[in-house]
Amino acid sequence: MPVKRAEKTPMPVREPQARAHDFKEVNQGYTKFHAAFEAERCLRCQEPVCVDGCPVQIPIPEFIHAVATGDMAGAAKILRSANPLPAICGRVCPQESQCEAECSMTKNFDPVAIGHLERFVADWERTQPPSAEAKITRREKVAVIGAGPSGLVCAGELARLGYPVTIYEALHAAGGVLRYGIPEFRLPKAVLDWEIGLLKTMGVEIICNVIIGKTLTLDELFNKMGYAAVFIGTGAGLPQFLGIPGENLNGVMSANEFLTRINLMRGYDFPESDTPVKVGKRVAVIGAGNTAMDAVRTSLRMGAEEAMIVYRRSDKEMSARVEEYHHAIEEGVKFHWLTNPLEVIDDGSGWVGGLKCQQMKLGEPDASGRARPLPIPGSEFVIPVENVVLAIGTTPNPLLTRTTSGLLTNKKGCLVADEKTGLTSKSLVFAGGDAVTGAATVILAAGAGKRAAQAIHNALASRN
Numbered sequence: 001m002p003v004k005r006a007e008k009t010p011m012p013v014r015e016p017q018a019r020a021h022d023f024k025e026v027n028q029g030y031t032k033f034h035a036a037f038e039a040e041r042c043l044r045c046q047e048p049v050c051v052d053g054c055p056v057q058i059p060i061p062e063f064i065h066a067v068a069t070g071d072m073a074g075a076a077k078i079l080r081s082a083n084p085l086p087a088i089c090g091r092v093c094p095q096e097s098q099c100e101a102e103c104s105m106t107k108n109f110d111p112v113a114i115g116h117l118e119r120f121v122a123d124w125e126r127t128q129p130p131s132a133e134a135k136i137t138r139r140e141k142v143a144v145i146g147a148g149p150s151g152l153v154c155a156g157e158l159a160r161l162g163y164p165v166t167i168y169e170a171l172h173a174a175g176g177v178l179r180y181g182i183p184e185f186r187l188p189k190a191v192l193d194w195e196i197g198l199l200k201t202m203g204v205e206i207i208c209n210v211i212i213g214k215t216l217t218l219d220e221l222f223n224k225m226g227y228a229a230v231f232i233g234t235g236a237g238l239p240q241f242l243g244i245p246g247e248n249l250n251g252v253m254s255a256n257e258f259l260t261r262i263n264l265m266r267g268y269d270f271p272e273s274d275t276p277v278k279v280g281k282r283v284a285v286i287g288a289g290n291t292a293m294d295a296v297r298t299s300l301r302m303g304a305e306e307a308m309i310v311y312r313r314s315d316k317e318m319s320a321r322v323e324e325y326h327h328a329i330e331e332g333v334k335f336h337w338l339t340n341p342l343e344v345i346d347d348g349s350g351w352v353g354g355l356k357c358q359q360m361k362l363g364e365p366d367a368s369g370r371a372r373p374l375p376i377p378g379s380e381f382v383i384p385v386e387n388v389v390l391a392i393g394t395t396p397n398p399l400l401t402r403t404t405s406g407l408l409t410n411k412k413g414c415l416v417a418d419e420k421t422g423l424t425s426k427s428l429v430f431a432g433g434d435a436v437t438g439a440a441t442v443i444l445a446a447g448a449g450k451r452a453a454q455a456i457h458n459a460l461a462s463r464n
Contacts, residue, residue: 006109009038011116013327020300020331023184023268027091030120039068042112045104050114053102055447056089056153058082060099060114067117076125079118080132084156084199085149085446087126087191090119092182093443094321126194134203137162140228140460143221144168145212145400148176149442150433150449151233152199157453159202163460166227168210173264176235177434178442180264181256181291183298186324213400218407218429229428229456232415233449236394236434242286246344247390251280251352255287255295255391262298280386281305284355286341287391288318291439293325295389296333307333310383312340312360312373338362340373342380344388354382394439414438422452423459430456 012028013019019026030038042064050060059078066075079086095115103111142158144151147169155165173179175192200206212218212234221227239254241247258277266273283299285292288311299307309328311318314337318325329335338360347353359379362371395413408416408425415424415431422430432448434440 008110008113009034009041009116011113016327016330016332019185020297023301025188026185026327027119029123030116035067035117035120036070038113038117039064041105042068043104049102049104050099050112053099055098055443056083056450058099058118063121064112064114064117067121072121072124073128075121076128077131079121080125083446083450084153084160085195086118087122087195088149088178088187089443089446090115090117090122091187091191092178094441096322098443126191130198130201132198132201134159134201135162136164136203138164138460141166141226142229142231142456142460143225143227144231144233145218146170146176146233146235146433146435147174147196147206147208148233148235148433148445149178150235150435150445150452151176151231152196153446153449154231154233154430154432154453154456155204155449156199156202157450158456159199159204161453161457163457164203164205166205166207168212168216169206169208170211170234171264172208174206174208176233177237180260181294183259183263183294183301185297185301186294211399213403218400218404218426222428228460229430231422231449231452231456232400232424232429232431232435233433233445234396234400234435235445236396236414236439238395238397238413239390240393240395241390242341242392244341244343246346246352249344249346249352250350251278251386252344252388253390255285255291255389256394258295258389259291259298262302268302277302278387279304280352282383282385283307283387283389284310284336284341284383284385285389285391286310287393288313288315288320289391289393290320290324292391293320293328295391297324297328297331299387299389300331300333304387308336308383308385309333310336310339310341310355310357312338313370314338314362317362317370336383338373340375341388345382352386352388354384355388356380356382394434396435396438412438420451421455422448423455428456428459 063078100111144167261267265275267275267277270276279302285296343356345354360373366372417431430452433445
């Protein structure tokens, strides 16, 4: 059936029965015909409100017009001038709640598929010889702590401005949550490696296996290493737990551990890799955000016969992207809405045997603005499972702040930083991304990194 002009051009996807058992990418990307057809839907408004919905302020009408006219090189140049990670953001950003939500087409029709077009252009660019090159024009060195999305974008913008930049990454590979948190079937590592490779071509140096706060202190970056400014983009990698009985049983993992062991350490490839991950026949994932969807869909690919989401609210309150939710349903994930975990049950040998839960009902909104879940007395029941994965949020790791005097945090352990510039309580130390906001989205972290890079440039330029 032909797609009506009022409707968004659908993203081609692999069949659920095939994709649910491997780690190959689910979304297949637009063809040239798809992209041209969708680009023609853009109204090219005189006041492009879609740009206001983009945290990195991509000139959206301009790059889409270039696609419509077949000028792919021009489209790629426009995209990359605003966003150092378009191939990544085109895949994982919640465009439906940001730029596409502001699209003027939504007054009567579907919004233009801005995210799908961004991915198409970036994937075209991947087939071309690299055009980026190092152009160091500034003498001041800048250090970036953390090679996640905010750190990578900050480093890329600083390199574009002519600064010699070094990223210090605690893990053995760069990418942060892009590498350890997002599965291959949503973000192929080849795409991530390509984007990072372009940053290196621009002159960005990345040094892994360095923990700032342990290997080196923040103060040593200034006093010993000679950096003129520092950006902190260490993310929020400290998982939260429920505090219920049985959380210490074998078979219980945080989503951070579960996804890191699979995505970063190739746990899916045992014994070729040395990180076995035992996944039973039945896996329960607690939570309903994007991380929970990643974990439950990964469980299926790791051999679980039954993978389920357990969430104390309803699907209307979940924070996961609608696309990921629909993909999970298609792949056979089961959902226990209005279900609150009370206890992880021991099977008698120290391993998980079940999850005791209680049914809930929704009351008045709480401080988060969502309906408050209230327990239904006498509704307890047990779900038989062999694994429980907790995806209920993360907070920043306190190692850096504990070893750095004068670096203020709020009550949640997040760095206190100016919203517009990222400046912290410490002179010439800037921060952004999840280390400041708590767990959020890739594109919000990217936007913070971009704003901080400009602020660092302004601060250092004003000293000359």
